[in-house]
C-alpha cells in the first residue's frame with residue numbers, strides 16, 4: 001500500500017499527508033528511527049487481536065507538543081508511519097472476518113479525528129494519541145455508528161462483579177464503549193450502536209461466543225453529571241450503566257474533554273454552555289469528577305443464520 005493511500009484511510013488532509021511523506025523519508029534515512037518504526041510494527045503484530053486495550057505496547061511520547069515546537073516531521077509523525085506500514089495487516093484481517101469496508105473506513109479514520117483534536121489543543125500537526133490508536137490497528141476496536149467498541153476481557157474479581165450485579169466471571173469477553181467527539185450523544189443514535197454490537201461481534205468474531213455486556217470507563221459516567229447537566233444527553237447516557245465501585249479522580253481529563261485547552265488557566269476557560277459553567281463551578285467548590293466504570297446488557301442481536 002502506498003503511503004498516501006494509508007493517509008486516506010487515516011482521513012488525513014493533504015497538508016498532513018505531505019508531512020507524513022516527508023517524515024517517512026527522514027525515518028528511512030535514520031537507522032535509529034527506522035528501528036523504532038520496526039519495533040512498533042513488531043509489537044502490533046505480536047499483540048494482534050489480543051483482547052486488552054491499554055498497556056500492552058510500549059509507545060513512548062517522542063516529543064512534548066507544549067514545548068517542542070520545532071520537533072521534526074519524523075518525530076511528530078513516526079507513529080503514523082509505523083501504523084501505515086502495519087495497516088495492510090489490519091485490513092487483511094478485517095477482510096478475512098468479513099467486516100464491511102464502511103466499518104473499516106470509519107474505524108481507521110479515527111486517526112485523523114485525533115490529529116485534528118491535537119491541532120486544536122496544541123496548534124501542532126502531529127499524532128500524539130498512539131496509545132489509543134494502536135487498538136484500531138490491532139483489530140480489536142470498531143466504529144459502530146455513534147459509539148466505538150473494543151473487545152476485552154473483564155479484569156475485576158468475582159466479588160466485584162457480584163457486587164455490581166453482573167452475571168459474569170473474571171475473563172468474560174465484553175465490549176468496552178467509547179464516545180468519540182462526533183456531535184451530540186443523541187439517545188436514538190446510541191440505541192442504534194448498542195443494537196448492532198451483539199450481531200456485529202457475533203458475525204465477525206464467532207469464536208468469542210455471544211457478547212452480552214458492554215462496559216464503559218469514563219468521566220461521562222460520574223453520577224454527579226445528572227445534577228450538573230440535568231436532563232441532558234450526557235445524564236441519560238450515564239444512567240444506562242450500572243456502576244462498579246471503582247472510581248478514579250478525573251478532573252483534568254473532564255476539563256480536557258470539555259475545553260480541549262490544556263494550557264489555558266481555568267479562570268480563562270469559556271463559560272458558554274451549561275456543562276462548562278457547571279463543571280467549572282463544581283471544581284471551584286472543591287468538587288471532583290470521577291471516571292466511573294459501569295456495565296449494561298447489550299440488546300440481543302439478530303441471529304446470523
Ligand SMILES: CC(C)(COP(=O)(O)OP(=O)(O)OC[C@H]1O[C@@H](n2cnc3c(N)ncnc32)[C@H](O)[C@@H]1OP(=O)(O)O)[C@@H](O)C(=O)NCCC(=O)NCCS
Nearest residue numbers: 179180181183184185218229232233234257258273274275
Ligand atoms: C459526550 C458528548 C458527545 C456529549 O455531547 P452532547 O450530546 O451535545 O451533550 P449534552 O446534550 O448532554 O449537553 C448538555 C450541556 O452540556 C454542553 N456540552 C456537552 N458537551 C460539551 C463539550 N464537550 N464542551 C462544551 N459543552 C458541552 C452542551 O452544550 C449542553 O449545554 P447547553 O444546554 O448550555 O447547550 C460531548 O461532550 C463530547 O463530544 N465530548 C468529548 C468526547 C468524550 O468526552 N468522550 C468520552 C471519553 S472517556
